[in-house]
Amino acid sequence: MARRTRSGRKAQSGPFLQIGHYPAQLRHPFAPQDYLNPDAIEDIHDTALRVLENLGIKVLLPEAVDLLRKAGATQHDDMVMIGRDMVQAALETAPKSFPLMAANREKSLLIEPAMMIFSPGAGCPNATDRLRGRRPGDKESYEEALKLHQSFDVIHLVGPSAEPQDIPAHLRHYTFMQSQIGLTDKPVFVYARGQAQVEESFDMIRLGLNLTDKEFVATPWTKTVINTNSPRQLDRPMSRGIIDFARHGQILVITPFCLAGAMAPITVAGALVLQHAEALAGITLAQIVRPGAPCVYGAFGSNVDMKSGAPAFGTPEHMQMTLGSGQLARHIGLPWRSAAGTAANLADAQAAGETQQSLWAALNANATMTFHAAGWLEGGLTFGYEKFINDIEALQSIAHMVKRPDMDQSALGYDAIEEVQPGGHFFAAAQTMQRYQTAFYPPLVADLANFGTWTENGSITAEDRATKIWQTILAEFKPPKGSEEREGRLLDYIARAREKGGAPIMD
C-alpha cells in the first residue's frame, strides 16, 4: 500500500491522494424506480400535448416559427401551436442512442438510457475556494475547473464550471474552445450564444480534433444545453441553437428549468407538465430541422422557497420531479439529463445532504446524464473547489458500485472462515493477504482517523481537507497526451478571428 500519487510519484505532503480509476463509461447499478403511478405519467404526457396544441409556445426567432409552421404548426398572435401528430413524428425520428465523441476516443460516450454519465457543476458566474474566497469567474478559475474535470474519471463531460468574465463576451468562445481542447481530452461543450459563435466553435472542434466537415456532421462531437424560458417561451439564441446544432448533427440537451412555484406551477405534477411540454417543443423543432438529430430530454426541476422566492435544490420536490422525469423520459424512450444541486453557500453538511439527495434521486430515476454533479453551490451561482472534491467522493463511491463484488468460491470465503477461529480476526487470513491492497474503495477526502488522532491533526473538516487535494491536483496537472498538438492547430484560426473582431453573441 505505497503512498503514491496518481502520477506514480510519492506524495510530498498533504493528504494522500487516492484518485479512483474507473471505466470511461458507467452503466447504472440500479433499476429505475416507478415512483409515480404509470397512469399519472400518461396524464402528464397528455396534458403537455394539450398545452402545446391548445395554448402553444412563444417562439421568438422567426426562422424557427417558419420551420414549425411549415411542419404543420399554427400561429395565433405570437403563439405557436404544435399538434400532437408533430410531436409524435418527432419522437419517431429522435434517436434513442447516439455517441458523443471525445478527442481521446477511449473517452467517447454512448448516450442511451441505461448509461450513467456525470457532468460537473457548470454555468456559474462565480468561483470560490478556501484560499482565495468567492470571486467572479475568470479565465483562471475556468481553466482550473477544467483541470479538475480532466483529473477524475467519474467526470465524463467537461463543462464551463466558472464563466470567464474577464474575457469579453464576443471573444469568450475562443477561450472556451482553446482551453477545453488544450487541457482536456473528454467531450467538449459549446454554448448556444448565437450562430456566429456556434459556427466558429464548430470550426475550432474540427480543427483541433482534425476532422473533415463530413466527419464532424456524421457524428456528435459536442453538446449544448438549450434552456427554454419557462413558462412557454423559446428565445432567439436558444431557437437558433436548436437549428444550428440539429443541422450539424450535434447534441441538444433540451432542458426546461422548471422551478415549481416560480416559473412553473406550484405542483410537482404541473411543473412536470410544463417541463414536458417545453422539452417536447424543442425536440420537435430539432427533428423538423433534421430528422434524427441527437436530442437529450432535459429535466431540471425543483421548487422555490415560497417565503423568499429563493430556489431550493435537493429537496423532496426536486427528488420527486427527478423521479417523474425519469419515467417521462422512459415513456418517450429518449436518453435524458437530470441535475444534482444545492442551495448551500459552502461545502457543509447542507451542501452534501442536498447534493446527495438529488444525486440519489437521479440514480433511482436512471438519469442518463446528471449535470452539476460536482462543485455546484448557491443554486448554481458559484463553482466551489472544495465542493467539487467532496462531490467526487460521492461519485466515485457510486462508480465503485457499478462493478458488482466478486461472488466466486474464493470470494465467498468458506476457507477464510474456516481458517479464523472464534475470537480471532481476519487481518492475517490468507484471503486477506491476497486481497488487502485493492479490497476496498480508497477514500479521496474522508478521514477515517479516530477522534484523538483527528484532533491531534488539527480537527480539519472535510471542506478544509479538500483544499489540499485540489491544490495538489492543480500543482501536478499535466495536459493529456495529444492536447498540445490539438490546441496548436487552433492558434492561427483564433488569432485571425480575433483580428477580425471576434463574433457577437445573439440577444
Place this chain on the structure above:
Amino acid sequence: MARRTRSGRKAQSGPFLQIGHYPAQLRHPFAPQDYLNPDAIEDIHDTALRVLENLGIKVLLPEAVDLLRKAGATQHDDMVMIGRDMVQAALETAPKSFPLMAANREKSLLIEPAMMIFSPGAGCPNATDRLRGRRPGDKESYEEALKLHQSFDVIHLVGPSAEPQDIPAHLRHYTFMQSQIGLTDKPVFVYARGQAQVEESFDMIRLGLNLTDKEFVATPWTKTVINTNSPRQLDRPMSRGIIDFARHGQILVITPFCLAGAMAPITVAGALVLQHAEALAGITLAQIVRPGAPCVYGAFGSNVDMKSGAPAFGTPEHMQMTLGSGQLARHIGLPWRSAAGTAANLADAQAAGETQQSLWAALNANATMTFHAAGWLEGGLTFGYEKFINDIEALQSIAHMVKRPDMDQSALGYDAIEEVQPGGHFFAAAQTMQRYQTAFYPPLVADLANFGTWTENGSITAEDRATKIWQTILAEFKPPKGSEEREGRLLDYIARAREKGGAPIMD
C-alpha cells in the same frame, strides 16, 4: 405562513422551527433493488449453511448449547454444529410480520418487510455538541437524546444514544427504563445485559405501561439488539438475551456486526456469508426456545481501512453489504435491520455524505429498520446533537417522498399554465394561492438564503445552525401525555430494587 413553532407559540428567536409531521409509520417509497445476482444470493445462503453445519459456532452459555443440542445440533469440542434442517425449521416458525407496541398505541409499529422504520444513533459511549464539547455519555445526555427522539415523527424507536456512564452498571437499567417511559411514548429498548437486568426491565415495562403478564407476553412491547461476536461466537449475555427475549415473546434484532477485513472476511461475499451464518444461528436458537419468537434479521456490515484497521462507514462496501443483506432478508422472508453510519468526527460534509450513502443503500435495499439513522458519529463512539438535527433533515426529506404528489386534474395545472403567459411567473397564479402554504417540504436546518444574506447573517454552517435547533427543542420539551402517570408507576419498584442492591450485568 405564520412563523410558529411546533407547539403553536411564536418563535421567540433563533431559527424558525419547522418540524415535519408524518404518519407514525412509513412504507418504503422505492422498490427493493436486486443489486447482486440472484444466484449469488443462493450461494451466500448455501455457504452460510455449510459454515453452520461443518464449521459451527462457539456458544458460550451452556444452557444455549443444551437447547441447540436437544434440537439436533452436534457438539465438537467447544463448537456447535447446526444442521440446515434446523435452520430451515426455524425459518418456518419465525414470523414474517409482528407488531411492536408503544405506550402511545398510535406509535405502535408493524414490523414487516415493506415498512421503513428509523431508529436513532445508539450505543455511543460519548456525546458531543457545539456548546459543551465531547464528553462521556451521562444521564443528562442520555435523557436529552430521548427528548430529541421523542420530538421528531421520523424517529420511530427510541434508543440509548448516549450511555449514561455516570450511573453504575448494576443500576443503569433503572435509568434506561424510567427515562424512556417518563420522556417518550414510542417503543422502548432493553439491553440484553443478563437475565437479572432483562427481567427487571420487563417488570418495569409491565408496570409503566400497565400490562398484565399475559398481555406482555402475548405481544412484543420492546426489542433488543443481539450482536454476535464475529467471527462465529455467541457470548453469554447475548445467548442469555436470545433465550430471555424469545421466552417472553419480545423482539430480537439479531445483528452480526461484520466489518470486512477485520472480524469478517475481506470480501463483501465472505462478510455476507459470515453475517448470514451468525444471524441464522441466532434466529435458530430463538425459534428453538419459542417457535414464533419475533426475530429481525440483523445486518450491519461495512469495511475497515486496511492501513489503520479503523472502521469505515457509508463506503461503497457498506452500501454493497446493505444491498446484499436486503436480498438475503428477502430470500429468507424476514423483516430486517440495516444501519446508516459515518466515521466522521463532526457533522461536516463527510458525515453527511457517508450517512446519506448508507441511508440510501438501506432505502434501495428496503431495510425494515434502519438503525443509527440520526446522530451517529465516529463510527458509533459519539452521539452528536448537531449531527442528529442534520440527519433529521434527510429522514424528513425521505418521509416526505412516501406520500406521492397529487396527480389529479387540478394538480396537473393546465389552467395554471393557461393563466400565466410566456415571460410571466406563477407566484400569483390561482393554483399557487390555493396551495402555497403547504406546497413544499419546509426545511429544518437548510438555509436557502443567498450568499449576500447568508454572509450578513454570519456565514453560519449547517452544523452551527443545528445548535440553536436542538437547544430550542430541549428548552420547549414537554413529556408526552400520560408519561408522568406511567413513570409514576415505576417509582416504588425502582426504589425497592435499588435498596436491594440493583441487578448485576452478566459477563
